[in-house]
Amino acid sequence: MLEIDSILKELDQNHGYFPREAIEEAIRRREEITPYLMRALQEAVERPVDSEEEASFLPLYAMFMLAQFRDRRAYTPIVEMCKLPRKSLDALIGDTITEGLPRIIASVFDGDTKPIKSVIENSSIDEYVRGSEIRSLSILVHEGVIERDEVIAYFTELFRTRLEREPSHVWDELASEAVDLYAKTLADDIRGAYEKGLLWPGYMQPEEVEEVFARQEEAVLARSKKRHKGLIDDVVEEMHWWACFSPRKEPRPKLAEPFRAAAGRQEAGTGVRSAPKVGRNAPCPCGSGKKYKRCCGR
Numbered sequence: 464m465l466e467i468d469s470i471l472k473e474l475d476q477n478h479g480y481f482p483r484e485a486i487e488e489a490i491r492r493r494e495e496i497t498p499y500l501m502r503a504l505q506e507a508v509e510r511p512v513d514s515e516e517e518a519s520f521l522p523l524y525a526m527f528m529l530a531q532f533r534d535r536r537a538y539t540p541i542v543e544m545c546k547l548p549r550k551s552l553d554a555l556i557g558d559t560i561t562e563g564l565p566r567i568i569a570s571v572f573d574g575d576t577k578p579i580k581s582v583i584e585n586s587s588i589d590e591y592v593r594g595s596e597i598r599s600l601s602i603l604v605h606e607g608v609i610e611r612d613e614v615i616a617y618f619t620e621l622f623r624t625r626l627e628r629e630p631s632h633v634w635d636e637l638a639s640e641a642v643d644l645y646a647k648t649l650a651d652d653i654r655g656a657y658e659k660g661l662l663w664p665g666y667m668q669p670e671e672v673e674e675v676f677a678r679q680e681e682a683v684l685a686r687s688k689k690r691h692k693g694l695i696d697d698v699v700e701e702m703h704w705w706a707c708f709s710p711r712k713e714p715r716p717k718l719a720e721p722f723r724a725a726a727g728r729q730e731a732g733t734g735v736r737s738a739p740k741v742g743r744n745a746p747c748p749c750g751s752g753k754k755y756k757r758c759c760g761r
Contacts, residue, residue: 464488467495474524481708486524486698493532500525504540511551518554526556527563527702530570530695537571542578545596549589561591563701565598570694572603580617586627594636598691601640605688615646622652628661635666642672643687645680 465473465488473485489496500521507522522544529537544552545564552560559567568579582588582596600617603609618641626633634656641649650672656662657669675683695701702708 467492467499470496471499471521474521475519477520477707479708481699481703481705483699483703486528486702489524489528490531490698497529497532497534500529501534501536501540504529504537504544507555508540508543508547511547512554513550515554515557523556523559524698524702526559526567527695527698530567531698533570533694535571535573538568538573539578541568541571542582542596545582545592546585546588549592552589552592560589561595563695564592564595565602566692566695568596568599569602569606569608572599572608576600576609576617583621583633584625586629590632593633597633597636597640601644601687602691602693604644605684605691606694611644615641615644615648618644618646619649619652622649622656628659630661630663632666634661635663638662638672639667642667642675643683643690645676645683645687647676650676 465485470485470489470492473482474489503519503521503525507519512518526537526541529541544555547555556564579596579599583593585593600609600614604611604614618637621637622641626637638653638656641653653662653672654669657664
């Protein structure tokens, strides 16, 4: 049996393999390990880093384990971490910003949506972090934690008054989640946002909005719930397959030239993002295995 100090040492850095034994032992000794995990989160907020070389892996493991534990005490430090500069947050949690963060936040949610809203409405915070906070609200709806009508009412406020009138991923995620929650009352707001250039058709095409709202509400919500994956239940299952624990032996397939030239870029001088149209929930053409909207669609 590993001692607590040995567990923490194993989880402090990425050693090129998934530390399954240390993770499983930490989970078995939940009461003992939790204070150390909470401290790791607090230190990450209080002493932000600027590079991966400076960063410890422990805050990332802590987020996932405390999410599995459903420890509401982690809610505040995790939301506070979201307010760090993107460079610092990237060094700490990388792709988790757009992949696991919404589910982690929903898993430790303490019943108060104000902290989530404070991030969403803060234009100085990274747009992808704000988008993940929006998605966390949808997950909480699908998990029956908060009412769908409450979130749709808040989305309505965002569309009409609370968001800055500048195109960003925040707008794209807001519209996407409104569609996934079958917020038909926002159909005109979404159309208007497209007309004003606030939404990028490469992320979600206007035709898709109309198609989804033409379907049955129950079917749309059921599909959306499945796609959002719910709360964090098994840290090992969530993390063991990550590429950082098993370096690629083969290089990632290269993008086709037209896609590579356009993906994620802006047309020079126009301020309009442009890329080939790919469904927001379709596999990314780059070959990463992620959905387009979570990969090059960013």
